[in-house]
Amino acid sequence: MPKIFNKQIDREMDYPYETSPPKRQVAYIFDTNKCIACQTCTIACKTCWTSGRGQEHIFYNNVETKPYGSYPMGWDTKLQEQRVQVTWNNKRLESPTIFEGNSPNSPPDGWRPTSEDYAHPNHGEDDISGIIEKTAHFAGEHPMWMFYLARICNHCTTPACLAACPRKAIYKREEDGIVLVDQERCRGYQECVRACPYKKVFYNAVSRASEKCIGCFPRVEQGLQALCVEGCIGKIRMHGFISTQTPPREDNPLDYIIHIRKLALPLYPQFGTGPNVYYVPPIHVPIGFCEQLFGPGVEESVSLYRKLKDDPKLLGALFLFGSTDHIIEHFEVKDQVAIGWNAKGDEVSRVPFTEYTYVRPHHDKEFQVYRHNTA
């Protein structure tokens, strides 16, 4: 089996195909600390892409509450239960990925969800990690925690769905790394559904073919961010490209946050698929739990996040989240203002560190009305 170098696990790994990185790779950053699970992203996506019959159970985007929430049911725990214990040696993964250690004629290790597994997309919602003892709230802080995990297809660098499809009906686009299921070619074997460790490929019982998040490619082709990103009212998301064939650029907000500053981390890098949705891990959750999800860089990331107020460039990059529906190709932070430009060089975003305040007179002479400023 060919060997591929996987940067996220800092070693070579087995993958069924020889691959080289696409010209550029679509990527996302989700700041878990800002998500309130309002599901606006979920609905933006659902309304646009999965409103047809046969798609009732399909959420290309979902937001689940960790530690207990999951959609489909137990998508991560079920796979972990059938895998060996994950071990890291510093940033290098020692244990096998889902492509390794299987019998020679086996596709990537996975499991098959049933329709019942999709039936409770919000189970565990808002549940905290344990019971709070009576009167504990009088003491101020208590040790219980939860956080919201927004999930879409990771448009992986080495996708398991693509590796598993015996018909080669799944492909990764050279121009942007978006992973798609060829809707003309798929014959509904559900091998991709079984193999995707994130369970973000779905079987449509009406079309009798598999479907997945299309990375809003018709928008990306127009230089626009995905609907789940544009719709996010908490401004937790950024969508753009990371450099693949050249070193990361300081002026590319995604390169800067992910690769240069290492603030955002991949979800379950130990699976080995090279996911391209990167998460700013929650800062109030036990490190052990976070490391299980986001790998060995959590402590570093949390420490960086806690010092953001003294880190203007990184803070400015985060301020660009949700500030425009355009993909930001270049950014700069200058004089307490973050500015973003699109691929054509047009300024598409300008965010001051401190929002402008306007104090209006109590009496508006023009309209002869009185206004009460509440700020």
Place this chain on the structure above:
Amino acid sequence: MTYKNTLSSKRMLPLHGLAGAVFLVIAAAFVWRMPSNSKATDTTKDIVAVSPLHVTKIATLGAPDPTASYWKSATVAVVPLLPQTITKPTIEKSEIHSMEVQAVSDGTNIAWRLAWADPEADSAVDSGKFSDACAIQFPIGTNTNLMMGHGGEVEIFLWKAIWQRDVNLGFQDIRDLHPNAWTDLYWFSKGGLETNIKDAFADPRAKQWMIALTAGNPMSQMDRKQPCEECTAKGFGTIATQAQQSSQAVGVWAGGQWAVVFQRPLRTEDVTDYQFGLHASEFALAVWQGSAKQAGGRKQFSGWVPFELLNGNIK
């Protein structure tokens, strides 16, 4: 009991080592027997024959019918099956160990009856739910590999229980799978889940979310007339539905057994079709056990089995 390999060695040549070994096992093991009422797995009445399966001549073939009386007098080949372990994805063990095959012809049309034991009929498809299915494959040209015609080309007649259900009862809709399902709105559709999908989604705007259907994916057909399709394959992962379909099929499950009949003119005008009497007279089988979540390469298959059309078979 002795067995004799009746297959010509030319078929073995293009197979690589493992496939060749599997092929030899199958070739050494298939047996013929006279018709009986026994189940497909009951091989106690097997007799060994060295000749190919005879296509039994009958006066007239009507519509395909697995229960027709002429099957009682047609020769039966009991063909052993093996788990597909040559390419991924594989199955670890066989769920179905053999199939009974018969063929009859009236000189114009030919019918193939495939029967196998299956305690339950699986005809629903959904997430993690798969259909029973069977297929018969014929070689086009020479040096045709058993495995999906690798190196050459094969024609495959494929039948699925879900397609049979579509034909018998109408297209399987969400309410058939989930009777209590509810959805507030499907854009541009008329009626909710209780309305038949073809009527509810007549407006082309409502079909915007049915991408595979809109793309012309043959899997997404809603008005299927036959529970089968004719396909061409030229190797692993290449199966493709033919543009012109000449086959008919009927599958019936009764008493713990599936019986499926494929029927087609012996000769067709379709250049992509296998032509009986012109191409090599061999077939191979595949069967999928839906309850074991088998689909695609996860199947049981046979080696090439010779058959014989009598001289007067083709008008």
